[in-house]
Amino acid sequence: MxxxxxxxxxxxxxxxxxxxxxxxxxxxxxxxxxxxxxxxLKAINAEYLATIKPIFRRACFDCHSTQTQYPWYHNIPGIKQWIDSDIKEARKHLDMTNDFPFQGHGSPQKDFEAIRKTIQQNTMPPFRYKMMHWDAGLTASEKEGVLKWIDDNQKKVQN
Ligand code: HEC
Structure with missing residues (x-):
């Protein structure tokens, strides 16, 4: 004993x-x-990789990451400059290249808030992009998934 x-x-x-x-x-x-x-942050990223990244890769990565797949018309003078500056501006605000936490805004809290707004207001991806990439818009259930990921995690991060 x-x-x-x-x-x-x-x-x-x-x-x-x-x-x-x-x-x-x-x-x-x-x-x-x-x-x-x-x-x-690691746990939030694990969820991101499993459920959200495939959506963002299709709809956002061309502008918000270094993994841009350029369209054929990127070679046309004038259009090239326009697309390049669009991407530069997009990545300055939000860079998804290295997964979550993203770079750009500087805080996960601000990223969550900004992404929520663009999803709810249907402003991203921009209309000009959806015109050329007809499959880039988010479906209702994809939007729901992104908003749920944000709701579940936004209150957990301090800043
Ligand atoms: C055609 C390029 C393009 C695509 C595709 C795109 N964006 Fe953007 N995004 C931009 C540009 C340019 C800006 C910066 C100017 C602005 O806010 O409109 C931006 C800004 C943002 C911002 C920051 C807004 C702020 O208030 O700072 C968020 C959040 C965002 N995009 C989310 C997304 C998400 C999520 C997707 C995919 C579902 C996406 N974007 C797809 C070009 C793009």
Whole structure:
């Protein structure tokens, strides 16, 4: 019996600290909020990769990432400059190249807010883009999915 008590005591305090956390000690020495933030953002990104990224890849990446698939008319002088400056402007606001958290606005909170607005107001992708890419508009259920991802996660991020 006494051995059992000692064993439990050891496994709760001694062994757990010395063995299980051995490899993570460098993380534990950081302020706890940073670790929480990082794993929270990772979790939000995991959801993004599974459900939202395929939608954004089709409808947003041509302008909001470095993975632009240029249309044939990109070669036409004048049009080329117009498209290039459109992409530059788009990426300045919101760059999805490296997944979530995005770059551009500088905070996940602001990104969520801005994306929610464009989805609700149906302003992205822009009409001029949908004219040439007839399949780029978001379906009702895709919009619902994006808004749900935002609703589920926006309140969790501080800024
Ligand atoms: C044809 C290029 C193009 C495509 C495709 C596109 N955007 Fe944009 N987007 C822009 C440009 C240009 C801007 C910056 C100027 C503006 O706000 O209209 C922008 C700005 C934004 C902003 C920032 C608005 C703000 O208030 O700062 C968000 C959010 C956004 N886009 C979301 C999206 C999403 C989500 C998609 C896909 C569903 C998408 N965009 C597809 C060109 C594009």
């Amino acid at each position: 006494r051995m059992l008590v000692i064993f439990i005591f050891l496994s709760l305090f001694g062994v757990k600290v010395s063995l299980a956390h051995e490899g993570e000690r460098h993380i534990e020495s950081q302020p706890p909020t940073l670790v929480e933030d990082a794993s929270l």
